[in-house]
Amino acid sequence: MNVKKQIFKGTLYAVVAGCMWGISGIFGQLFFRDYQGSPLWITSTRLTVAGIILLTLSFIRDREHFFGVWTSKKNMPTLFLYVFGGVFSVQYFYYLAIQLSNSATATILQYTxxxxxxxxxxxxxxQAPKPKSVVFVFLAMLGVFLLITNGDLSHLSISPLALISGLLAGVAVVIYSIVPKPLLDKYGALNMTGWGMMLAGIGCNIFYPIWRVDFKIEPLSIFYVLTIAIVGTALAFLLLLRAFQLISPLVVSVATATEPLTSVFLSIPLFGLKLTPVELLAIIMVIVSVILLSKSEQQV
Known part of the structure; x- marks a missing residue:
């Protein structure tokens, strides 16, 4: 695969993963609003369901190397840091920030x-970033801020605990972006994503088991949960880890800024949202910054 094709493919994976997160975020907020579910329960459930799905696919695809990551003790520190410092933490702290504040605040903090x-x-x-890369990153972050707040700081609701939770979600993004690269290259994105989801789900179930249901089980609540688990977790993280194999973590982290764009676009039919000139400008800023940053990676 030539460099340009690789960068395009990796950026596309990250963009689609961001869109899937946007769908998941909307459904998560609806779930908390309508059912007052626990963020720890939804984390346990989405990770466990995603882990089962991905590991099943991994086993079907390559049974011989299914347990490959477990054959060397040297893999364990990297694996567990990736699982609990990255996969589990980004899920839990993001949803905790939503519960403590709102989706807008949590998303902005995660996009640090x-x-x-x-x-x-x-x-x-x-590795010092290129000056223009720094510009593109902050252009995207500014776009995310304007898109979510419409330039109005009163849209934000920040308590100290919400601030810490949101920033920890941002740090967790760094961990799962960088730490698992050696394992991804050796064992593949499908296998590593599956083990990551499953182990994080098992760990979360120790503190908040999946059978400890504290909301009304009905078709709509099940639909919310399954959408979050399958679309926003299993598929999104699989595409994300594949993107990390192809392009730099900085480009991936900016390309996933399509998450708030997707949330806004979904809010138009779902909640009757009307875009303002500021929000339209923000959308353009995010899209342009993703394209320019992706192109800049080709230049030495």
């Missing part, structure tokens, strides 16, 4: 992740 990624690369790998 590109800044944390740049700092990590600078401090630990001595």
């Amino acid at each position: 992740a590109p800044v944390f990624i740049m700092l990590y690369l600078l401090i630990f790998r001595r």
Whole structure:
């Protein structure tokens, strides 16, 4: 695969993953609003369901190497940091931030992740970002901010705990963006995503078991949960890890800014949302920044 095709494919994977997260976020907010479910329960459930689905597919695809990651003790520190510092933490802290504030606040705080990624690369790998890459990253973050708030800070609801939860979700993005790369290259995205989801789900079930249901079970609530688990977890994270194999984590983290775009577009038919000139400008800013940052990766 040539470089341009690889970058295009990786960026596309990240963009689609962001769209799936946007769908999941809308359904998560509806679930909390209508059923007052626990963020820890939805985390346990979505991770467990996603893990079962992905591991089943992985087993069908390649039974011989299904347990490959477990054959070396050297893999364990990386695997468990990826699982609990990344997969579990980003799920839980994001939904906790939504519950403590709102979807807009949680999303903006999580989208500080590109800044944390740049700092990590600078401090630990001595990789200074290109000046224009920094511009594109902040253009995207500004676009996300304007899109969610329409430039009105009163749309934000920030308590100290909500702030900490949202920022921890951003840090978790850095962990699952960078830590599992060696394992991904060796064992594949499907297998590693499946084990990541399952192990994180098992860990979460220890604290909040999936059978501890604290809301009314009915077709609509089941639909919400399954959409969050399948679309917003299993498929989204599978595409995301595949994207990390093809392009830099910085580009991936910016490309997933399609998440709030998807939330806005879905809100138009679902909630009668009307886009303002500021929101239209924000959408253009995000799209342009993703395209420019993706193109800049081709340049040495």
